[in-house]
Amino acid sequence: MKFKQLGIGLAAVVFFAACSNQPKTEEASKVDPTEVSTPSENTKSLSGKGKIEFEEDAFDFGTVKEGEVVDHVFEFKNTGEEPVIISAVSASCGCTTPDYTKDPVLPGKEGEIKVAFNSEGQVGTQQKIITVSSNATNKVTTVQIKGTVVKNK
Known part of the structure; x- marks a missing residue:
């Protein structure tokens, strides 16, 4: 019974550790925050004047x-x-x-x-x-x- 509880506990620790250790990619670090548009900029550019x-x-x-x-x-x-x-x-x-x-x-x-x-x-x-x-x-x-x-x- 102790081995079963120990196994479940170990599995939980591994699961939570794996979830928080997401690898960072080079692509994410290359994004220039000044080049990212905000939602207000996108909606402002299309204000519904098409017909x-x-x-x-x-x-x-x-x-x-x-x-x-x-x-x-x-x-x-x-x-x-x-x-x-x-x-x-x-x-x-x-x-x-x-x-x-x-x-x-x-x-x-x-x-x-x-x-x-x-x-x-x-x-x-x-x-x-x-x-x-x-x-x-x-x-x-x-x-x-x-x-x-x-x-x-």
């Missing part, structure tokens, strides 16, 4: 057979004065998969939201909302795809 303007805010895919996948690209332009950074894009249904421009969109430049709608199990009239969140003046914008899915016979 997203979509060429179209809705796409009607018409009538498709159940099981077909409908793809569409919503293009937008930054008509503001600062870069627009998209932080998230989500769809109102798991059957709709969005992908989007990850890089900052500079003023006057364009970005895109690609949407794929899988019509499997979605028979009937469809309207799917895609929500775009960003640092723009219009922080949350939406686009939609709509149409009708008919049963595949």
Whole structure:
């Protein structure tokens, strides 16, 4: 029993000693503190003066057979004065998969939201909302795809 307690105690000492002895790398010591930006500097440089303007805010895919996948690209332009950074894009249904421009969109430049709608199990009239969140003046914008899915016979 004493050996078991001694083993547990020794293991605890080794564990705690190992946790506090993290090796320092050369890279960490090379960082010049005057070159590190602070969070206030970063947020100050992007004060939300970018603006997203979509060429179209809705796409009607018409009538498709159940099981077909409908793809569409919503293009937008930054008509503001600062870069627009998209932080998230989500769809109102798991059957709709969005992908989007990850890089900052500079003023006057364009970005895109690609949407794929899988019509499997979605028979009937469809309207799917895609929500775009960003640092723009219009922080949350939406686009939609709509149409009708008919049963595949």
